[in-house]
Amino acid sequence: MTEHDHxxxxxxxxxxxxxxxxxxxxxxxxxxxxxxIAAGLTGVFMLAEVVxxxxxxxxxxxxxxxxxLTDFAALSLGWVAFRLARRPGDAERTYGYDRFEVLxxxxxxxxxxxxxxxxxxxxxxxxxxxxxxxxxxMLAIAVAGLVVNxxxxxxxxxxxxxxxxxxxxxxxxxGDLLGSVAAIAAAVVILLTGWFPIDPILSxxxxxxxxxxxxxxxxxxxxxxxxxxxxxxxxxxxxxxxxDTVDGLREVHHVHAWSITPQRRMATLHACIDAEIDGTxxxxxxxxxxxxxxxxxxxxVEIEWEICADDRAPACAxxxxxxxxxxxxxxxxxxGTLARxxxxxxxxxxxxxxxxxxxxxx
Numbered sequence: 001m002t003e004h005d006h007x008x009x010x011x012x013x014x015x016x017x018x019x020x021x022x023x024x025x026x027x028x029x030x031x032x033x034x035x036x037i038a039a040g041l042t043g044v045f046m047l048a049e050v051v052x053x054x055x056x057x058x059x060x061x062x063x064x065x066x067x068x069l070t071d072f073a074a075l076s077l078g079w080v081a082f083r084l085a086r087r088p089g090d091a092e093r094t095y096g097y098d099r100f101e102v103l104x105x106x107x108x109x110x111x112x113x114x115x116x117x118x119x120x121x122x123x124x125x126x127x128x129x130x131x132x133x134x135x136x137x138m139l140a141i142a143v144a145g146l147v148v149n150x151x152x153x154x155x156x157x158x159x160x161x162x163x164x165x166x167x168x169x170x171x172x173x174x175g176d177l178l179g180s181v182a183a184i185a186a187a188v189v190i191l192l193t194g195w196f197p198i199d200p201i202l203s204x205x206x207x208x209x210x211x212x213x214x215x216x217x218x219x220x221x222x223x224x225x226x227x228x229x230x231x232x233x234x235x236x237x238x239x240x241x242x243x244d245t246v247d248g249l250r251e252v253h254h255v256h257a258w259s260i261t262p263q264r265r266m267a268t269l270h271a272c273i274d275a276e277i278d279g280t281x282x283x284x285x286x287x288x289x290x291x292x293x294x295x296x297x298x299x300x301v302e303i304e305w306e307i308c309a310d311d312r313a314p315a316c317a318x319x320x321x322x323x324x325x326x327x328x329x330x331x332x333x334x335x336g337t338l339a340r341x342x343x344x345x346x347x348x349x350x351x352x353x354x355x356x357x358x359x360x361x362x
Contacts, residue, residue, distance in 0.1 A: 031166055032082035038152045038169065039075035042176070045148040046072055052141030056134040058183065058199060068145075070115055071172040074108045078165045098261045099225075101165035106221035108168035112175065112214035116207040123200035123207075130197055135190035142183035149177040164221050164262060171217055175210040182206045220262075227258035230265055233294050238269070241293060246285045248277030254310065257296065267299040270308060279303040 046068040053062035081104040089096040156170045182202035189198040220231075229235045239252035251272040259265045267290055273282050283301045290296040302309070 034155050035079040038155050041152050043072040056137035058133045058138040068176055070111050074172050075169050077104050078169050081165050095260050102221050102224045105164035105168035109214045109218035112210055116210045119203050119207045123204045126200035133190055133196055133199055135187045139187035142180050146180035149180050168217050171213045178206045224259055229257045230259050233257050248274045248282050265296045267296045270302045270304055272304045
């Protein structure tokens with residue numbers, strides 16, 4: 001068995017596990033419950049807002065109702081994502097289903113772009129041909145919507161803020177909340193002044209705010225789906241840090257860092273070590289540093305001596321050992337040489353006693 005095989009099995013026994021779980025199961029269940037409650041409240045009030053928008057003739061209310069419809073779908077899909085993520089990994093999906101949450105967040109972000117574009121399109125048409133709006137009905141529905149959206153917002157805001165699925169849901173609800181505020185403001189202006197263009201104007205302002213948040217969500221979810229390096233991890237600094245802190249480690253290359261979800265960070269790397277150093281000890285030290293310094297909880301380390309298995313070239317044969325490690329390396333070599341010499345003498349003596357021309361005498 002090669003050192004690489006040994007260290008990989010050591011890693012597996014250390015985690016002993018399904019890759020998909022053991023990462024904040026309690027928080028995961030709480031997020032799922034919050035998502036279900038938020039979806040229920042949003043779906044019920046969406047129907048009320050559709051009726052109110054049709055009765056009052058308010059684009060702001062209808063736009064907010066359309067947004068709430070997509071929110072209801074997004075929250076329901078988010079709930080499904082949490083349910084799926086509880087399934088353990090299998091032969092086809094060894095890391096489990098956690099990434100489905102990120103996919104849902106990405107889709108939610110794209111949906112926000114479409115919603116904002118639709119609202120802007122409708123607003124332009126209203127500005128070109130203003131229509132009468134029943135300010136009283138619009139105000140009553142908008143106030144009720146604001147209360148519901150505030151309740152849903154606080155339900156979700158208490159969830160895991162690093163979870164992209166929760167973030168996507170919060171952004172949808174934030175858009176609804178802002179839409180309700182805009183509808184209230186428009187209703188008040190209409191009741192006081194009779195100026196109907198305020199309705200589509202405020203709808204456009206809300207859409208622009210939604211677009212900024214949607215862009216950030218799509219960017220962050222896309223980074224995970226593309227297996228990019230986590231934003232707060234300096235991939236170029238991993239190798240120098242490990243070489244400087246782990247005794248017996250000469251050089252590190254082929255470093256890759258990514259995440260299954262923002263909470264589950266992964267890394268793989270090749271580590272070139274001194275000839276007499278215990279590869280298992282170096283592997284454990286590397287994983288400890290990755291976890292403590294870079295918050296990478298799952299890493300696969302391939303141990304090498306001079307020749308890189310992938311490149312079939314002496315990738316680290318000439319790598320300089322830092323001065324402060326020379327003493328430790330020399331001590332390791334001396335201990336290894338002494339142990340090997342002792343073993344050779346014992347083996348040679350044993351062969352002479354057993355296979356010599358004459359039986360050994362006492």
